[in-house]
Structures are given as structure tokens and as C-alpha cells.
Amino acid sequence: MITRTKYNPKEVEPKWQKRWEEEQLYHAPDNSPKPKFYHLVMFPYPSGDLHMGHWYNYSPFDAYGRFMRMQGYNVMQPIGFDAFGLPAENAAIKRGVQARTWTLANIDNMRKQLRMMGAGWDWEREVVTCLPDYYKWTEWLFLQFYKHGLAYRTKAPANWCPGCNTTLANEQVLPDGTCERCGSIVERREIDQWLLKITAYAEELLNFDEIDWPEKTITMQRNWIGRSEGAEIRFSAEIEGKREEIPVFTTRPDTIYGATFFVLAPEHPWVEKITTPEQRAAVEAYIDQARRMTEIERMSTEKEKTGVFTGGYVTNPVNGAQVPVWIADYVLMGYGAGAIMGVPAHDQRDFEFARKFNIPIIEVIRPTGEEPGNTDTWTEAHVVHDGIMVNSGTFNGTPTDEAIAKVTRYLEEQGVGKFMVTYRLRDWLISRQRYWGAPIPIVYCPEHGTVPVPEEQLPVWLPDNVQFKSTGESPLRYEPEFVNTTCPICGGPATREADTMDTFICSSWYFLRYADPHNSEQAWSMEEMTRWLPVDQYVGGAEHAVMHLLYARFFVKALRDMGYLNFNEPFKRLYHQGMVLGADGQKMSKSRGNVEAPDKYVDKYGTDTVRCYMMFIGPFDQGGSFKPDNLEGIWRFLNRFWSLVNDTWVPGRVSEEETPESRAIERLRHKTIQRVTEDLANFRFNTALAALMEANNAMIKQQHEPVARTAAYRRMLETMIQLLAPMAPHITEEMWHLTGHSNSIHTSEWPIYDEALAKDEIFTLVVQVNGKVRERIEVPATISESEVRALALTNPRVATFIGESTVQKVIYVPGRLINIVVRK
């Protein structure tokens, strides 16, 4: 009688978690002879709890790291916390707790939960961005950008809530342009802010040669950077008796003869100069109205075109035409020159504008072979990429494919324009009028102006206690101890910059600090960079496709040029996980009431079951619904496997004898290793688990047969334990020891397979007639084509389908099928 040990995760899991930590199993040593594998997952914001999304993300991630470790890599798999940001500040405002206290308490709780997950975190390398030993270096980095001319201060628009009397982050502005807290209409206000010159790297950021990323993410970054080639063309006007030039950017310089109006963005500095006294009132009213609108409203395509005539005119440099100057909010100050030439015949937006304000429309590009059109009857702009220039003076007849270059050359010769590349990408605004962030290490001296804090004085400490007032400025401004200081140059009284940095700055370099987390002399050493960077594989949400991932790339390139790094790209390979949805297939949200916390399921089934379930939901990048019922399937599988191994490992004779059955098991072993290895390598955790379930079912079926006492059978079980280890680390560790091993399974060597041995001795030959399956025959794998033909053609069932028809063609796919093509 066999006494079965029941699988009890509550006993097994904490036991191994403790042991692993004591043995520092997951610490990646700097001095390992093994090849390094830097395996990174986007660090969490310490909101207080690990939710379903974290589990869904980290379970497969960790499984992959374990898989690589078993394959002989020195896997560095760090974790930390992106700990600055608004929620802590809100907690401080609403509940009166210190942001620091709140954040650190959350981190403590999340550390516990992260440990319970049993993932192989290298806790030695933990970074917490809100602690001085980290933000000191964030500040230091800012100084390096400043020194190299990549950080500058200028007036920039901020979202301003007149109700709360404060600036808002973009996320705090609702899609309809109102404040999420008080519902007031959010305005834009110009204030002094710091920016980083990411645009200096626009061209290099468009080069993705060194990275293996999802095509989708690359496309998004490419679109975000938005490179356009075209021309800068300078129009001119008399301003106070002097001829002054004003540039526009266009991708279609060949349409310049069709420019019947000219539009300035409402914020354009020329508006002031060109507006006539009669129009001043109308123009000012329009500007005022535009300011009240948020970016989002302004950018809505649905909106009808609006604008006001300034009363002024500019001269078209190619034909001397006097063109009326308007202002309109569809022209954006942040793009190109902030001014456009309006060519209504060939641009839909200009067309709509011209129609609304009765501006003439002149056709200057005509599709090849078409008759002259009457623009009065047009209902939309004719955007022509393949035609000839008309109504364009000496250029008439020039085909479009030559026209752009030809006109550009002419403009250059005349000294009124030039070839130009423009990017949509704007410089990165990093000032936040907030308390809970890394201080910007700048001092303003009445004598010496903007002075960087000397490096040896870093960090600029962030006080623990601040007063929150709703003035729209950083709370730090009202902390005399913080703000009042002395000028580093003259020692006279001076004030500190009170704004803090965007938290995206903190997350743009954390992966560098992981490699050298305890360095108190430097942000990192070149030695550790050479050892660990770049990141070999990065896993995180697709929502960071643009901002975070672009900023991190910019940081690496800029720091490389400053001499602090010796590589070009931070993340060699990138993988995006999907999103876990509620059981109803909807995004989990409190308002839908479909939020599930993982904790109770971990408590009921254990970590391994929840981990495996997360991987079994479906393809990792696709996401899926969390359905508690389905946990049962994994739970049963783990229990059945546990019982099988326990039942098999009883004292008794084990036979080395080879039988057809034992050979079949050995074949299954190689096949299973192959499937699991290939699946894990390609992030297909769901099918890797399915392969193990199939193997488990096959083994259970035979557990009372004589073959169960062969060495091959036991070897198969041992292999299965190893193959499952990355996904279910605790139960497999327990079984590994039960089956007589003393090392950790997670440092054991990944089983290898022999493809030849994985091949079946027999296979099911499918016989088709005209592409339809008519018969299945078991045949030996070594069968020859002529044997297959003979077998198929003489098969009685097949013969009835061939009947009187003549065989035209026979297609044979070795190991699969034979298709007999017949015609009556």
C-alpha cells in the first residue's frame, strides 16, 4: 500500500523561497565565467499592491529568465521601484501622510508580494528612484545634459486649471479638455520650464538597425519622430518701413504658385507685427479664445476651421503676389515654422479654410492628361502626387517627380528658400510643478543668473515635509529651507529651482544603475557597463512604446556622446506583454466591478498554479481574460504530476532493460524537450505547458504498466520536472529533491534533445484524393515513396474514390500525406 503525500503549496512554497534567498540563488555575480544575460522587466510604480497585471507580466518573464539560467547563462534579473510621481503626492495632500512614508510603506508591501511570487529577483541590485542614493545621480545626469547644451530653459505651455489654480499633468486633463478634479476648462499658460534637447537626436533615433523590436513599436517611434522632407520658403513683408522675411515649411514647394493665403499660428511672434490696427481687436479675441482651448480640443479633426484676417499681407517670393495673412489654430506653433502658405487647391485643410473664408483657389498641379479644372466646382482638395505643374510661370509642364527638387533648387538660387527636414518630435519638457520628484539642481542668482549646483554638493535634498498650496507652483517654492540658498559662484543669496523632474527621467537610466547599484562615487562605472549592458531582453507594456522607450534610447545616445557609455542602444530585444482583462473580457476597472486581486487565488492554489495559469491563458503578447474557473485545470495538472512522481519514486527494482515501450517513452522524452525548449525560446508558454500536460497524460496512462518500472520511465519524469521548473519553480524544486538530487533544479542543466531520437518510428499517412482526406494508414517512418504510392493506390477505400477516373498526378509529402489527383 502506497501512502500518497498530498501536494501542499503552503508548505512547499515558503520553504523553498526561504532557501533560495539564503543561498542567494538569484544573485547574478559580477565575476561569473558564464555568458551574461541581462533580463529586464519594466519596474513597477509602488502603488501598494501587486495586481493581476503584474502577475501576468512577471510570471512568464521570470519563467524565461529561469529557462536562460538553466541553459547556462549568468542571468541578471533585477527589480526596483519607480517611486516618484503624482499618486504619492496626492496621498500626501488628501490623507496628510508624508509622500516618502507612504511610498516606502507601499514598497515594503510590494517587496513581500514580489517574494511570494517566487520569482528570481536579484534583490542585491534593487533601486528605488525616490531615495537620495538614486536621485543624487538623476540630478547629476541633469547637470551633464546641462553642461553639454542638451538642457535649456524657456517659456513653454503648461496645462492650467483656473479652478484648482494649478498646473496639471496631461493625464489629469480629461479627453473633453476639463480638469479631472473640478471640471473647469483647462487652459494653456506659458511658464518658464526646462527641456531636454531630444530633437538633436531625431535623426539617429530613426535608426533601428541594432535592435530587435516589434515592428509595431518601431513604426510608432518612427511616426512619433515624424521626419518630413521639404523646403523652407521665406515670404517677406514691409514692417515699419523695413523689409523682413518670414519662413514657412512645406513638403510641397512645387505648389507655391497656388499659395493664395498665409496662416500664422496664434502664438506666432509675427502676429503682433503684422496685424493692422483695424483688425487688432478681432485678432486678440481669437488668440484669447485659442489659449483657452487645450491641445486636445485644438487638434480635433472634426472641428470646423476657424481663423481671423490680420489685415496684413506678405509677398510670395516666386511671383511677387501679395498674399493675405490670417491666423488660425489649425496651424501649430510647435511644428515646422509655425506658419504656412495656404495652397487650397492641393491641401484639404487649406481647402476647407479657403472655402469658409472665400479665398481664391488656384489649381497648380494637374494630373497627367486631365483637362483644366474649374476649382469652383471642387468639393475637396486635389492632392496630386503624379501630375504636372500649371499656372506656375516658367515651371509649367514640370512633372511632379522632378518639380519638388527643381523648385527647391530655384528657391535656393534666388536666396529665398532651402531644402529642409522637419520632425514632429518636440523637445522633452521635463519641469513638473510638483513636490514628489527629483529636484532640478539649479540655482538662480541675481548676480550670476542660472547657475548649476556643483556636483560635489549633490544631492539637492528633497525635504520630507512640505506645505501644499494651490498656487500652481511647486510646493517646494514655499519651503524657505529648500528654496533659499547661496550662489555657488559668489556666495550671495540665491534661490533654488523649485520644480522637479518628470519621472520619465528616473526611468530613463534605472537599467544602468542595476549594473552598479551600490556605487557611491559614480552613477555607474564603465567596467560594469561593459560587463552588463546593453539589456539583452526587455519586457514591458506596449503603452510605453513611445515615451519611455524613446527617452531611454535618447539618454543612452546622449550619454555615449558625453563619454559615459560605450554602446548605442539600451535594449537589444524587446517584448510587449498583452493585457489581462476581467472575466467579462473588459479592461479591469473599479467602475465595471470586474477587478480581481490575485492574492486570494495564490492563497487557495499557491503561487505555482497562479503563475502557470497566467501563462496558460494564451499567447503572452495577446493578453486575455482572467477566469478563476480555469485555474482548476492547472491545479489538477500539478497535482496529477505530483502524485505520479510520488507514486513512481517508491523503493523497488528499476529495470535498465529496453523494450518497445521504453523506447517509445524515450522518444516522447526527446520530443517533449524539443517542444518545450522551442516554445520557451519563443515566448510560447501556453503551448509549452500543453506539451507537458500531454506528456503527463501519456505517463499516467502507463503508470501501472511494467514500463513504469524502467529507467526510461523515471528518466522521463525527471526531465519533465526540469522542463516544468521555469514555470512552476517551487513544486519542481520539491520533486527534484524527492527524486534524489541535492542541487537546486534551477541551477541544473537544461535537458538536451536529439532531433533524430524525437522522430516517431511510425506515422499516420494521410491519403487524399483530389485534396480530400480519404484514408489514414499507419506506416513505418522509413517507408519509401514508391511503397507509399503502391500502398495508397491499392487501398480498397481509396480505390472506390478513384473509381473509373484516370490518375493524373500524385503529390507526395514525405512523412505526411499523399494526394492522388484524378480526372474523370
Next chain:
RNA sequence: GGGCGGUUGCUGAAAUUGGUAGACAGGACGGACUUAGGAUCCGUUGGUGAUGAACCAUGAGAGUUCGAGUCUCUCACCGCCCACCA
């Protein structure tokens, strides 16, 4: 409006990348064991037909092919991202 991805049983999904559609699970139904089962084990489960033969079936329609879930075109839904970028 633009870009990308998706649509396969009751449900999550799989399909050797052009070669047996529905692996592996969940659920449901039936059975065994049991005082009991929300434990465990066994069986059935795409549709029409009768349990056989056969036919139909991967969002819809066409095409290429000996052969299409997979490739091409048209259309319809769904999701995500971007969106007046000159």
C-alpha cells in the same frame, strides 16, 4: 482620417508556417467510487445525418493552388495606438 493587430466549437485556445482543423485546458452532460462531494477516476462533447456512409464548417465573398485557418484582392465587424504635422 492614418497605422498596426485581430475575427477558429459553449469558452480560453492549438495547428509542424501551404499539407489530418479544433492539440491542451475550462465548462456542460453521462457514469464509477462514496454517508457525502465543490475531491478523484472513466466516457461523450463543431454542425447536419442514425451511432454508418457522406456532406458542411476557421467573420462574408472571390482568386491562386493538387491542396488555403495560413498566400492575394474586396467587404464587414472588434481592439489598440496616432490623429489639422503643412
